[in-house]
Amino acid sequence: MKIKSVPLIVSLLFITFFIIFFKGLKNSNIYVPNINYEKEIPSFTTQFFDTNIKINSDEIFKEDYYYLINIWSSWCLPCREEHRFLMELNNENNLKIIGFNYKDNIKDAKKFLDELKNPYSKIFLDKDGLIAIEWGAYGVPESFLIYNKKIIKKVIGPLNTNFVDEIKRLIK
């Protein structure tokens, strides 16, 4: 009896280990979508991507219109991956995509857009990453869906088909 109980206990021990590790694994996902309803958008001043004209955030967003803010950079690989979803969303009539070019080299950024096409209706510069902080962004890429100057949806990390469907549903 004694001899058989040892393997049993040891196996049970390892099974427990497995379950704990398995659960722990789920905790560690880096990108967790966060629904952040009805939060006012921050105010800030920025400048256009290709000209040096300064603009205040109040002038960018009109009421009763959907905007998708996308923080991106040419050096960020997930941005490259999510680009086709932006192109897809660009076909939606009542949505404007606004890009914030995060800590980037303008030459590289232009090359990036030349290669992959430009889904943005407007692009603004965020050279030192300060605007991203105003938005409470964790990094690049990150997207915010805005309606009536309020954040209705936030996507941390690259967009995927699920998010695209959800965004399409939200703006219907």
Added chain:
Amino acid sequence: MYGRKVKLRFFFIVLILTILALSIYLVLKSLEENVVYFQSPSEIKNIAEFKETKIRIGGMVKKDSVSINMNEINFIITDFKNEINVIYSGAVPNLFEEGKGVVAEGFLKDRNFFMASKILAKHDENYMPPEVKAALEEK
């Protein structure tokens, strides 16, 4: 002769069991004493009693909050909801910057002041400490 051997074996088993129990006790006890809990500024605002234990605070370094003199560095850690002042007189890691995630280890003086003894470095600029991320998401 046989009796002696059995006795010796019994003695051995008891010895091993005692040592095992003792070491488990030791490990658990010092685990309890030396574990460092992680808290966000908001959690600190809400705690009822102060303990003299080391904790870690994580959040973002608030913009324009860093000031420095010969002996110490002062800055504010924020989770965009609550803030806490940090006084620190040690070495700063490379990636310590305003608007970036930070984890500071030290002791609470009161609800608004934190004496940091260590600022933890990370290797990667775009890295967000998971604790900070979780704390920021809760708001």
Added chain:
Amino acid sequence: MPSLIGFYSLALGSSLSFLIIFFSIKNFRNSKIFDSRIIFFSFLQLLLVSISFLGLIISFINSDFSNETVFNHSHTTKPLFYKISGTWGNHEGSLLLWLLVLTLFIFLFIIKSQRQPTQYRILTLLFQQVIIVGFFVFLLKSSSPFNYIFPIPQEGLGLNPILQDPALAIHPPILYLGYVGSSIIFSSALSATCLNYISKEWASHIKQWVLISWIFLTLGILLGSIWAYYELGWGGFWFWDPVENVSLMPWLALTTLVHCILALEKRSILTSWVVVLSISTFTLSMCGTFLVRSGILNSVHTFANDPERGLFILIFLFSLIFLSLFVFFFFHKENRKIDSSIFLISKETSIIINNWFMMYFLSVILIGTVYPIFLEVISSEKISVGPPFYNKLIAPFLIPFMFVMALGPKLKWIKSDIKNKIYLFIFFLISLLLSILIIKNLEINFLLNTLLVSLAFYLFFLTLRDFFVMKYKNLSQTIAHFGFSLFILSILFNNIFTTEIITNLKVGETYTSQKFNIKFENLNQKQGQNFKSIVGKFTIVNSKGKIETLEPELRIYNQPNITTSEADIRTNLLSDRFITMNTVQNKDYFNIRYQIKPFMIWIWLSILLIATGGFLSLFKKKYEN
């Protein structure tokens, strides 16, 4: 193109596994002679994986950004050396390197084990192929290093500058040689258990593999520590960070195994123990890979993490664990015929006692490392376990550990007694007095530190004496133990006598203390191949009027745009002077950290001595005859 070849040869190599497994099973059934086709296929597999790895290296050298791995981790302006080391400086490439070493080692094993029973060789190969297939599936399915991206980017993202360092460039390959070496021990132990071949012959044959992996693991950890010391700018070399702990755990298991295998070889005892250790060494290595790569741990050394990959390693790891549990419980039999009695005062007893200590150290580290994961899953409380935990639980137990370590080698196998050993006592008194003299005037825990220092001295003197008395007999063991005593002594003195100043200075300012003045003379700019650097010049005048100039650097890398601080370290035999500087948010002040660290170089040298001991032990037969 090279990455295309790489991909196809990898895929082809994986299909060879099935051929090898097929022929091995066929050969296992009627096994008079080892089928030479198996050797040929193993060689072919090794060749294909090498070609695949070479393909990846060439893609890195040519900066072929159509390859996703290259795009993610390389940049055209990076120096050639780091382009090459970038190959294994990332998740996909490092797995390919694992696989390469796996196939290399099993090929070497087959060639080197010709005097062993055929069935045992085939079964070992089979177990090893299980591991190899696991890695192939993992590589091809979820972490292929040959993913193609289109449109082809103009420029890569670059390698994290902190990894652009000579020590860290060779650290992973060396460490992997150790890890993968333990896989051979694992497979061989399992197959020997199945065939009831755990014996003296098996021990003396597998001993080489144990030693080789142990040496590489030791060197790998050493390189990692040296890197942490000068690159992370904290002035320490071991932070009890989870990522460091996971490399130490297999090392402890392997060190225990090195000693047990001797007992098995000499006396046929501790058979189950040796099997358990062989299994745990490799599972701990795999567990380390899992913990590091899955991002389940919160560590200062961050790696990109992907839960799917973590899941794969987790399932693979536990399949191996359950496989070995099954083999162990169903096939393992203690051999009752052999006299396995152990007397209280003998070499065996000392080895067993120190095994227990090693297992204790191992469990402390294991608990400290995984406890935060458990707590988070169970109570979603976030915690970390810091150095005080480890120091408190490990340091005191080093005292009896070193005592047994000093006396053990003086004892004989089977039965021994202590006669005419007055010198042992005298040496102990000398060490005790010496350490009391040193510790007496310091404001630290007197009892603990005195005992630690005196026991380290005791081991030091006894092994030093052995060099003269024993001549060449047991030279390898004497050197390794001598190295260990030196290691503990240097760490203790390093901890006790370190001086540290942290201050914030502007250019032109001087920090004044009783011991020395630090003057921030000026700042200069320099241009490197892929970074700009700001060099600060500091003159340090100590109380004796000795002047020393130190020039720490801040490097601003172009791609990715990251600043690193390069410590300036002056080393001599007695101490290291270590200085780093850091900017604080573009303010005029620089954060300066100046440390005087005694006996720093001896820590590195002593680990080298320990490894040398292991190396000499590989040729031991020649010494004894």
